[in-house]
Amino acid sequence: MENNLDNNKKRTGPVLFSKYTRGEGIKKALAMPREDVLFELKSSGLKGRGGAGFPTSTKWMLVAASTASKKFIVCNADEGEPGTFKDRVLLMEYPELVFDGMVIAGYTIGAKTGIVYLRGEYEYLLLQLEEYLMKMRDDNLLGKNILSKEGFDFDISIRLGSGAYVCGEETALIESLEGHRGEPRNRPPYPVNTGYLGFPTVVNNVETLASVPHIMQKGGDWFRLIGTDKSTGSKLLSISGDCEKPGVYEIPWGTTITELLQFVGAQNTKAVQVGGASGICIPKRNFDRHLAYEDIATGGSIIIFNESRDMLHVLQNFMEFFVEESCGQCTPCRIGNTKLLEGVKMIRSGEFTFSYINALKDLGKSMQVASKCGLGQSSPNAFISILENFKDEIFFHNGYGRK
Amino acid sequence: MAKENNPRIPVSQQPFQVQKPEDTTAIGGTISIEVNEKKVSVPFGTTILEACKENQIHVPTLCHHPDLCVAGVCRICVVEVDGMRTLQTACTFPITSPIKIHTSTPMVRKARRHIIDLLLSEHYGECYSCFRNENCELQTLAKEYGVDSYTFGHITTPKFDVDRSSASVVRDMNKCILCKRCVRTCIDLQEVGCLEALDRGHETHVGTFLDKPLAEVICINCGQCINRCPTGALRANDPSDQIWNAIDDPKKHVVIQTAPSPRAAIGEEFGIEPGHSFTGELNSALKRIGFDKVFDTNYTADLTIIEEGTELLNRLKKALVDKDESVKIPQFTSCSPGWIKFIEHFYPEYLDYLSTAKSPQQMFGAITKTFYAQEAKINPADIVTVALMPCSAKKFECNRPEMDSSGFKDVDYGLTTREMAKMIKEAGIFLPEMPKSHFDDPFGDASGAGLIFGATGGVMEAALRTVYELVTGREVPFKNLNITPCRGFEGIKQASVKLENCVDAYKFLEGVEVKFIVAHGTANATKVMEMLKKGELNDVHFVEIMACPGGCLGGGGQPIPTSEEIRTKRAQAIYAEDESLELRKSHENPHVKLLYEKFLTEGPCSEKSHHLLHTHYTKRGKFIS
Numbered sequence A: 001m002e003n004n005l006d007n008n009k010k011r012t013g014p015v016l017f018s019k020y021t022r023g024e025g026i027k028k029a030l031a032m033p034r035e036d037v038l039f040e041l042k043s044s045g046l047k048g049r050g051g052a053g054f055p056t057s058t059k060w061m062l063v064a065a066s067t068a069s070k071k072f073i074v075c076n077a078d079e080g081e082p083g084t085f086k087d088r089v090l091l092m093e094y095p096e097l098v099f100d101g102m103v104i105a106g107y108t109i110g111a112k113t114g115i116v117y118l119r120g121e122y123e124y125l126l127l128q129l130e131e132y133l134m135k136m137r138d139d140n141l142l143g144k145n146i147l148s149k150e151g152f153d154f155d156i157s158i159r160l161g162s163g164a165y166v167c168g169e170e171t172a173l174i175e176s177l178e179g180h181r182g183e184p185r186n187r188p189p190y191p192v193n194t195g196y197l198g199f200p201t202v203v204n205n206v207e208t209l210a211s212v213p214h215i216m217q218k219g220g221d222w223f224r225l226i227g228t229d230k231s232t233g234s235k236l237l238s239i240s241g242d243c244e245k246p247g248v249y250e251i252p253w254g255t256t257i258t259e260l261l262q263f264v265g266a267q268n269t270k271a272v273q274v275g276g277a278s279g280i281c282i283p284k285r286n287f288d289r290h291l292a293y294e295d296i297a298t299g300g301s302i303i304i305f306n307e308s309r310d311m312l313h314v315l316q317n318f319m320e321f322f323v324e325e326s327c328g329q330c331t332p333c334r335i336g337n338t339k340l341l342e343g344v345k346m347i348r349s350g351e352f353t354f355s356y357i358n359a360l361k362d363l364g365k366s367m368q369v370a371s372k373c374g375l376g377q378s379s380p381n382a383f384i385s386i387l388e389n390f391k392d393e394i395f396f397h398n399g400y401g402r403k
Numbered sequence B: 001m002a003k004e005n006n007p008r009i010p011v012s013q014q015p016f017q018v019q020k021p022e023d024t025t026a027i028g029g030t031i032s033i034e035v036n037e038k039k040v041s042v043p044f045g046t047t048i049l050e051a052c053k054e055n056q057i058h059v060p061t062l063c064h065h066p067d068l069c070v071a072g073v074c075r076i077c078v079v080e081v082d083g084m085r086t087l088q089t090a091c092t093f094p095i096t097s098p099i100k101i102h103t104s105t106p107m108v109r110k111a112r113r114h115i116i117d118l119l120l121s122e123h124y125g126e127c128y129s130c131f132r133n134e135n136c137e138l139q140t141l142a143k144e145y146g147v148d149s150y151t152f153g154h155i156t157t158p159k160f161d162v163d164r165s166s167a168s169v170v171r172d173m174n175k176c177i178l179c180k181r182c183v184r185t186c187i188d189l190q191e192v193g194c195l196e197a198l199d200r201g202h203e204t205h206v207g208t209f210l211d212k213p214l215a216e217v218i219c220i221n222c223g224q225c226i227n228r229c230p231t232g233a234l235r236a237n238d239p240s241d242q243i244w245n246a247i248d249d250p251k252k253h254v255v256i257q258t259a260p261s262p263r264a265a266i267g268e269e270f271g272i273e274p275g276h277s278f279t280g281e282l283n284s285a286l287k288r289i290g291f292d293k294v295f296d297t298n299y300t301a302d303l304t305i306i307e308e309g310t311e312l313l314n315r316l317k318k319a320l321v322d323k324d325e326s327v328k329i330p331q332f333t334s335c336s337p338g339w340i341k342f343i344e345h346f347y348p349e350y351l352d353y354l355s356t357a358k359s360p361q362q363m364f365g366a367i368t369k370t371f372y373a374q375e376a377k378i379n380p381a382d383i384v385t386v387a388l389m390p391c392s393a394k395k396f397e398c399n400r401p402e403m404d405s406s407g408f409k410d411v412d413y414g415l416t417t418r419e420m421a422k423m424i425k426e427a428g429i430f431l432p433e434m435p436k437s438h439f440d441d442p443f444g445d446a447s448g449a450g451l452i453f454g455a456t457g458g459v460m461e462a463a464l465r466t467v468y469e470l471v472t473g474r475e476v477p478f479k480n481l482n483i484t485p486c487r488g489f490e491g492i493k494q495a496s497v498k499l500e501n502c503v504d505a506y507k508f509l510e511g512v513e514v515k516f517i518v519a520h521g522t523a524n525a526t527k528v529m530e531m532l533k534k535g536e537l538n539d540v541h542f543v544e545i546m547a548c549p550g551g552c553l554g555g556g557g558q559p560i561p562t563s564e565e566i567r568t569k570r571a572q573a574i575y576a577e578d579e580s581l582e583l584r585k586s587h588e589n590p591h592v593k594l595l596y597e598k599f600l601t602e603g604p605c606s607e608k609s610h611h612l613l614h615t616h617y618t619k620r621g622k623f624i625s
Ligand SMILES: Cc1cc2nc3c(=O)[nH]c(=O)nc-3n(C[C@H](O)[C@H](O)[C@H](O)COP(=O)(O)O)c2cc1C
Pocket: A047, A048, A049, A050, A051, A052, A053, A054, A076, A077, A078, A079, A080, A081, A165, A166, A167, A168, A169, A170, A171, A203, A204, A205, A206, A208, A209, A373, A374, A375
């Protein structure tokens, strides 16, 4: 995979991989009143790229409107979803986009401090990013009175996570930043109201922030021309699995899975897992569906499986991941995932009843609505979608159901 | 809503609650919502749980506890809120907009059943061999929701060894449902913090620092976690079998002392509403069980007041007259063993501020195996002393190695209210039906001052009744001797009395404004200690601290459940009994006077009394014991 990453290093794309000069977006934004920045962002229709798809302008507006004495902008660079590596590409190759985006956010919402929560495994990027921040300080893109804008002080610090998937969830991330056990908080109240150290906080994905400088530079209307009506702009995909050209691609929203498979050279594809372990598994018959918030939403992880793959094995992998990565605080997720994994193993050994598997699917539905955070709410997705979409294969052709 | 900056509290444990408006009649002060199709109006920021309770709708809870901040982890309280994709937890959800709530939809009922079933699948333990049988929130829920078939299987071998290392608390994590009430109790209520969730995912469990046995960490033995655990995962270390053995052994003379708080609460174990005392009935029951003598701990509470009060006056004299700067003032009370272990761990450099007087329990043990043995002509080696206490820390206290001034182990066993109720039931006795009887001589009489030791502020009130009268020759200037500033459940109370027209021996105190502080719960103790550190207590003379919220009546050995409402009723029972007594001042207790005439002839704080009735303290670590 590493090799192929280098292969498509000369990246092209409609938004993020298009031309951008460092500082341009900041300059544009600082020339506008804050309300106009928000207006531009709103007209772009930009939604969160971290998975949940919350309108970015609304999130910023809520914090901008607060009168609290301190506010924070946090860049979520925890990138823990299995099969995603697009934020790493942005941080490695396009740091100007991410950091300029944070500066613009700081200006717009009235924050003086930005924090990057960097995935522990990306520690090797730390030095390079710190050097980049030093350069920004030298050029007055960070620090006091940025670009001579009287009264706009802003700086960015980088903090390392330590390897828990759940710490990508924004409230667990904040707990972790505060030095506590990475456990999601109760919501409401939301971070925009009670976030880092109890102050209003915007948490945005790396890619969301990286889109902002382009929007500032070229305008919200330009951005809206790309993608679909409800999903404006483009999306970075981390594509892995059975294909010739895995890697990071920028596509306009609305692309179908078939189109995708074509340009990465995937053959004999049986299934595509969209959205990582917590996403859903799309079988062949649905390959004409679109990647878009209104159809199949995704944080960017695409894993391709060809005919030779054992889908039960795939499912078992995902469930093992959740059993280990659950933070363990709430009942449905802590015990529920164990039960789902047990169920998969029972199918494997042939010692199961269909009524029990149905009871587990039912349990999965309760987990989706009763778990405290997105992890437990989405962990049954794979269980439910794989067992439904690959029923024949799993229970009959592979013979697991025969005993 | 920025959080308080207290580095010792993991902030995740602190509440993130929306503030309710002070004036609910102001615009936006209340919000109209719909609960199960019924329109109601609630103050802004009310939780769904509170709103439902107000409207007689029962929403089940497990991780929620009225004394603790919200957690939202068990998920049993989920309800549907129109327009929201997922179910919401009633205990955490603050109402800030006009929402529509449904508390019993098919989706809600199914989720709750699933949650109970999941908990049961990992719950190793059998109800009929469990001390929480019939008083267990998990069991009740399983019954209410008809979860009776282990849909998702049932664990058949234990995952954890039972931790019996502590003298006070037994932890059986096989019965734990990870509601973290104990964790929040320990850190939020008590600011000890020796319990925390460890590991993650399916391996998550509640444990101590490095998963060490409880006896090796900073647990102060207060047992507050036991009182708030919904299941049988936490219990006190029960010595009742040894006590039965002693009772059954004809060679042993088994003596029991009973503290003031158990009698005000033990009725709850027999289905009686909180707030009724069963002093006389308890005496008869204990006799019938086979205790040879039933004594009243209030007697040594009176003795404590004499010793501790004299010590205070001595300290004041040294400071004011002899100008001795090494004397530590304020003097802190020392009768709560949880508090003692707390200060030993967290403020070891301040141990000199503690009164050296032993707790009433330990004084009783020492006097029983010396004076009483001598009077009754019984070999002290044959005496077994049992202490009925509202407290789990008393078990640790009686096992402290230095508690042997009688030449024997002064108190053999500390027994909690819950364990006593169990013994009474085992003996086939229904306590409320017992005839009343009196305590045994030679310690038969005790004052109401000793009795109110059971409530926070009681020791202070008792001490003031005596000290004021010793110094001025007059009764304390409060109606009916009720020193109301000492009473109530405010976390930290502060007040003062002025000493005027002092008798000759105490002329040096003329005009002195005696200032005192009363605090309960070790979280409040921390606040007081921080004040002391900053020099803010320089003009304070006496500080009472009880480790448990509410004082001993809220002790870790008292009946479960507990809440402020229940504790208030227990306090009322105690104060009512005090007021009904003739004898209400410790120094007027005739049996205490007799003790000083016959046995401690050199008077309070003399060498002999120091040997038998006073103690010393141990510096301990901040992380392990
Ligand atoms: C279990 C879990 C893991 C998550 N991991 C990440 C992550 O690694 N990176 C990320 O940007 N968002 C992650 N999220 C989503 C964040 O909670 C949050 O929605 C996002 O950072 C908001 O940014 P956006 O509005 O820019 O998308 C995760 C959510 C959950 C429930």
